[in-house]
Amino acid sequence: MKNRLALFSVGMAMFSMFFGAGNVVFPLIVGQITTDKNFWALLGLCITAVGVPFTGLFAMTLYNGDYREFFSRLGKWPGFVIALIIMGLIGPFGAIPRCIALSYSTTKMFFGSISIIPFSICACIAIFLTTIKKNRIMDVVGWILTPFFLLSIGLIVCVGIFSNPGHIQPSAYSMTDSFIYGLKSGYNTMDLLGSFFFCAVVIQALKNVSLQNGRLNQALLLKNGLVASLIGAALLAAVYIGMSYVASLHSSNLGDVPADVLLGTIALQVLGPYAGITTCLAVIMACLTTAIALAAVFSEFISNDVTQNRVSYKMALILTLVVTFFVSTLEFSGIVRILAPCVQVLYPALLILSMVNIAYKVWGYDRVKFPVVGAFSLSLLFSI
Numbered sequence: 001m002k003n004r005l006a007l008f009s010v011g012m013a014m015f016s017m018f019f020g021a022g023n024v025v026f027p028l029i030v031g032q033i034t035t036d037k038n039f040w041a042l043l044g045l046c047i048t049a050v051g052v053p054f055t056g057l058f059a060m061t062l063y064n065g066d067y068r069e070f071f072s073r074l075g076k077w078p079g080f081v082i083a084l085i086i087m088g089l090i091g092p093f094g095a096i097p098r099c100i101a102l103s104y105s106t107t108k109m110f111f112g113s114i115s116i117i118p119f120s121i122c123a124c125i126a127i128f129l130t131t132i133k134k135n136r137i138m139d140v141v142g143w144i145l146t147p148f149f150l151l152s153i154g155l156i157v158c159v160g161i162f163s164n165p166g167h168i169q170p171s172a173y174s175m176t177d178s179f180i181y182g183l184k185s186g187y188n189t190m191d192l193l194g195s196f197f198f199c200a201v202v203i204q205a206l207k208n209v210s211l212q213n214g215r216l217n218q219a220l221l222l223k224n225g226l227v228a229s230l231i232g233a234a235l236l237a238a239v240y241i242g243m244s245y246v247a248s249l250h251s252s253n254l255g256d257v258p259a260d261v262l263l264g265t266i267a268l269q270v271l272g273p274y275a276g277i278t279t280c281l282a283v284i285m286a287c288l289t290t291a292i293a294l295a296a297v298f299s300e301f302i303s304n305d306v307t308q309n310r311v312s313y314k315m316a317l318i319l320t321l322v323v324t325f326f327v328s329t330l331e332f333s334g335i336v337r338i339l340a341p342c343v344q345v346l347y348p349a350l351l352i353l354s355m356v357n358i359a360y361k362v363w364g365y366d367r368v369k370f371p372v373v374g375a376f377s378l379s380l381l382f383s384i
Contacts, residue, residue, distance in 0.1 A: 006209045007224055010202050011231025017198050018053060018191045018236055022095070022102060022287070024153065026185045027240040028262040031247025034178040035171040038248040041182030045244065046237050048186025052351050054233045056195035057202075059354040061225040062361040065200035070357060073368045084306065086193045086350075089342060091298030092320045095190055097328035098335045099291040100124075103284045105260035105332055109268075110277060120328040123288065124321040131296045131317060149286050152267075152279040153239060160246035160270045169252040187343040188336065192350055197297060202228070222362070246270075260332035295320055345383050349376035 027045060034041035063070045071079030089095065100123045104116050173181060206228060210221040243263075247254065250266060257265050267279040295317060302316040303309060311319075327335065352375040359365035 003209050003224075006205070007228050008231055010205045010209070010224075010228040011235070013202050013205065014054070014057060014228060014232030015235040017202070018189075018194065018232070019239065022098060022290070023049070023189050023191070023236075024239070024243050024263055024283075025102065025259055026188050027244040028247040028266070029259050030182050030185050031244035031249075032251055032254050032257070032262060033171065034173050034181060035248050035251040036168045037171045037173050037175055037178035038244060040175045041173075041178040041185075042241055042244055044179040044182030044184075045186045045240060046182075048183050048347065049189045049191065049240060050186075050233050050237045052186070052347065053189070053191035053195045054229045055351065055358075056192045056354045057199055057232075058225055058229045059358045060196060060199035061203060061206060061229075062222070062358060065203040067196050067199075070196065071353075073357060073360070074353070074372060075369075080305075083196075085346075086196060087298055087301050089339065089346075090190060090193050090197070090294055091301075092295075092323035093327060094335065094339050094342075095194075096127075096291045096294045096298070096320075096324045097330070098332065098339070099287040099294075100324065100328040101330070101332040101335055102260055103287040104328075105258070106264050106280045106283050106287075109261055109264045109280065116329055116331055120325050123291070123328075124325050126288065127292050127295050127324075128317060128321055130292050131299070132314060149282045150239075152282050153243065156267055156270055156279065157242035157246050160250060160266065163270060164246075164249035167252060168248060184340075184344060187347045188340060190339070190343055192347060192354075193343070196350075197301075258333065259336070291324075295324070341383055345376070345379050348379040349373075351375070 026049070027042075030041045030045055031038050060067070060070060067083060068079070071083050073079070074082065097120075100120055101116070103123065104114075104119045107119065108114055171178065206221060206225055207216055210217055210224050212220065246266060247262065250269065253269060254262065254265065263283060264280045268277075271279065299313055299317040299320050302320070303311055303313045307316070330338070349372050353368070353372045356365060356368050356371055360368070
């Protein structure tokens, strides 16, 4: 019983690691666009936004969360370059400015015509002050924010289902088109990229529940990693399904509402102005909290791995936030337009890398370069 509770706790940690405000936006878009074909779109979304990142996370548990060993199977320098590209995408060239841009869009709903430039400057300063001090504010915010945000999402889903207009606007998409749309939309969560670098957070907990007679049992670690991953995946899928379903039910009232204000619009429609504003404030805090964590991880990577400590953590953080500021001025839609083709090309190759690395650890399958390069070449060909 104790081990089951421990595994559930690890599964919750995996869920919390992936879950952020940005992960709500893309399921909402899927529901808004596919409406009455939402079921088929959700099948595609759950494959790429749940199944794929947890495959990567499970693969990383077999490598003890060591992304250097994981990527080095492609070769020392190819592995380092891939890690650098991924870090850039989840760092100042992608996920961090996207968090700021989403916070800006949500703030603008309630505070009028505020400009992105002063907002982004303030956000970057806040991230810098919070991250450079390395105090416990992240833990405090996490303990307060995550339950509150989840309760808000649950409230939106429950009230939204029972207060739906009663008519779902027909989608122009076919079942096949809806499935493909959901499949591609799942890439935009970028959770697979994050799974490679945040796995170390849960590795020690998995090891603690995989001990037998005081020694680590590798077979038990494999089993427990799989069970915990299934728990986290189920929780994440439930959130995606609930939010996407509510968006499809209310699609007739959403019209051409931009993606970055979908959650705020639905919250206001479903919960009213006061509860809606509270929920949106939680979204803003969740975005900035995620940005703080990503900024710290990327800065440490630049300082320790890229420059071999020749650049201090503080200087790396400053450079990270300078780049973040300029990218964030593209706003949410502009950042997504840049990121979408990048992740659609990278995802298949990274999924194949995860699968062959699992096969290597479990069955001794040692081929890696040919399948990964082949998957990358095909995805690049189809994206042109």
